[in-house]
Amino acid sequence: MPTIQTQVPLPPLKDLTDDNITENTVIVNNQSSSPRLRYLFNRLVTHLHDFAREVRLSEEEWIAAIMFLTACGQICTDTRQEFILLSDVLGLSCLVDAMNHPKPANGTAGTVLGPFHTHDALEFEQGESICSSGKGEPALVRCKVTDTSGNPLAGVSVDIWETDETGHYDTQYADRAGPDCRGILTTDREGRITFKAIRPVSYPIPHDGPVGKLLERLGRHPYRPAHMHFKFIKDGFDVLVTSLYIRGDAYETTDAVFGVKSSLIVDLEHISDEDLAQEYELSPEDWLLEYDFVLVSDQEATELKIKNAERALKTLGVTVAVVDGLPIDAIE
Ligand SMILES: [Fe+2]
Structure with missing residues (x-):
């Protein structure tokens, strides 16, 4: 049996109505000893109940939602993650990334992991x-990685x-023998990586399942x-x-998972330079993709995250204790 914290006097949980079910659910969850978990479930239950009240959730819709989530779970495998896909198409992944990895104006924008x-x-x-x-049309990729002051960063795992x-x-191949079209490089002394890949193409996210x-x-x-x-x-x-992202793509402004940012759109050129092509055993007609990335220090990111959290909570009119940029239920 898990240890039950009893700091909160519990009301008798009976005769609950649509008017008081929310506050009682919050109270019973407040037995948790974790201030963050208490806050998360307080807000989750409150928003979830208010959602049901606002849309007058029908029983048919409630069971349809449960069957949908069940189907999402059933189609997941070691290599297929339908719930991340669901989070992506609902815009949640984009939002969570932006809150957790804020960038100063000169930091490279982040986007969804997928x-x-x-x-x-x-x-x-x-x-x-x-x-x-x-695997596709060959492309040479040349990148440089610096900090926000422009100093090259060596030893970055990319x-x-x-x-x-x-x-x-x-x-997505049933007969996958091992990793392909993926790899890890480490930046050299000048913060550079150079590798060969293929010209990226647009594609549909897996749409043969519940999210599709x-x-x-x-x-x-x-x-x-x-x-x-x-x-x-x-x-x-x-x-x-x-x-x-490659400029000019037909889906540039309608990405199904909301990942595109203007600063991440690049022009794909032909290598053209014969010496450069020869150096990498490519043709001048093959593609060249170049981009300089700017990483944000942990300290810069943490300061921004706290500042953004305070501003967002103020905008929402929420008065609550905040620890490391995360609101908590501080009542003991
Ligand atoms: Fe992708």
Whole structure:
């Protein structure tokens, strides 16, 4: 039996009505010893109940929602995450990323992680290809990573992943033998990484499951504009999860998961320079993608997060204790 905290006198939980069910549910949850968990469930229950009251949730709709969430769980596997997809198409992932990884004006914008990042990507040397042959139109990618003062950052772990030319990630193939079109490079002394990949293509998010059906009911398409994902990790810096989007894509302004930011849209050019192409055993007609990323220090990110939390809570008219940028229920 878990230990039950009894700091809060419990009212008799009977004869509850639609007028007092919310406050009583909050009270019984307040037995938790965690101030943050108490706050989370106070607000979750309050908003959830108010949602039901406001829309006059019917029993049919309530069971439809339960069956929908059940279907989301049933289609999940080790390599398919329908709930992240659901969070993405509801705009929640974009919101959570923005709150947790705020950027100063000169920091590279973050964007959604998406459901296709894996933890089995192989490490590559500078100049190597993260894609096996025949995966798409070859592209040379050259990036530089600096801090917000413009100092090059060496030793940054850069995790990259993209689809093949058919718009599928390796994890979407039943016969996946191992990671492909994904890899990890480490920035050199000048903060640079150079690698070969393929020209990104637009693709539909998996829409053969419950989230796809939901999008259809909502009159939305499931497409994401062509992009390449990046995740940067270095001690002392806030983890940067972002993507580069290719300018001119048909879905540039209607991304199904709301991930596009103007500052992350890049022009894809031909390599043109014969010497450069030859150096990487490519053709001048192959593609060249270049971008400079700016990481934000942990300290900068933490200060911004706290400042943004205080401003947002003030705007919402919420008076509550805040610890490390997170509101808590401080009542003991
Ligand atoms: Fe993606």
